[in-house]
Amino acid sequence: MAQNAPRIAGRHFLQIPGPTPVPDRILRAIAMPTIDHRGPDFGKLGQRVLDGMKSIFKTKSHVVIYPASGTGAWEAALANTLSPGDKVLMVETGHFATLWKTMAAKLGIEPTFIASDWRTGADAAAIEAALRDDKAHAFKAVCVVHNETATGCTSRIDEVRQAIDAARHPALLMVDTISSLASIDYRHDEWGVDVTVAGSQKGLMLPPGLSFNAVSDKALAVSKASKLPKSFWSWDDMIASNTTGYFPFTPATNLLYGLDEAIQMLHEEGLDNVFARHDRHAEATRRAVRAWGLDILCRDPKYYSSVLTAVVMPEGHDADALRAVILDAFDMSLGTGLSKVAKKVFRIGHLGDTNDLTIVGALAGVEMGLGLAGVPHQAGGVTAAMAYLAETKKGTAAKAA
């Protein structure tokens, strides 16, 4: 983008696990003129996106939309439900879980962190054991990251719910779905989640700038007694205004146009088809990684993420050096390794508005980049991915013929 940089033809490959490429339809929707957020037309848009998001979260209760990144919605979840000194049980799935824990401590909450090696999902049995030990019910909430974007491990929220129920513990269940919502199956009501946190720039295919809380009736009731200071994040004023589709302050009008379009696109494709598409692209990616002879950071297939794959570099090779070669040679951005796994892994995002050829193109960029960067590997990753994608398309081709 620098003034004198030579023009690079074609589309940039944004293969990080968020922000994801924004489809043209959404970009056009966002380009509409900004309207009066207190005028007669806005309420209809507001109501449409609030109802639409309920269908994405699969909830009949409340959805709150903030003009903020996902981090804001994390804070909202904690600040609305908890009081200073409250204990919460959190699970160290990776970098994002660690950031959420650090935030909780800064807000004056006392997190207990179940440790992990960043190569697996949340251990429901460990959660159940911690809750059974908590006879006095000191834990007010269990907080889990659904898809740990730093590692490519997806936790089983249904199993976490069962663990809480088996321990007969009244703690709220709060789940970060910032990188999973609208990419991996998620059911706020069915799984008895009390607060779901989400963001706009990953599966929802929007630019960054919106975030969400889905709030159960139980969480809303608990929030009445919560004593952490809050004003901007307060659910009360939001939910009161939202009943007519309006907001207590200026909402991000143009991003809401984009959200309206995104929700429509997701339903046009069908959520189940969206999830199946992500599953296929993830499996194609893993087949490529295995063919290259490289390791997948997530070590248990039960927790494989359909959103991203973190690839472990061979000993002595720097993932960021490889990423730099690939960006320079092929104009493709891959995700960097975060904190504990910095330079040791790179992450291939395969979420959002992607199709088979996007994935094949991305994997081709990685395979060529491994060669250019002198990273020891075997050829054949792209071929393995193509074989899988073609094989799993056979039924579709027969239908079209």
Ligand SMILES: *Cc1c(COP(=O)(O)O)cnc(C)c1O
């Ligand atoms: C991206 C992400 C976040 C951070 O969201 P921001 O929009 O950057 O504030 C938190 N948790 C998870 C799981 C994420 O993927």
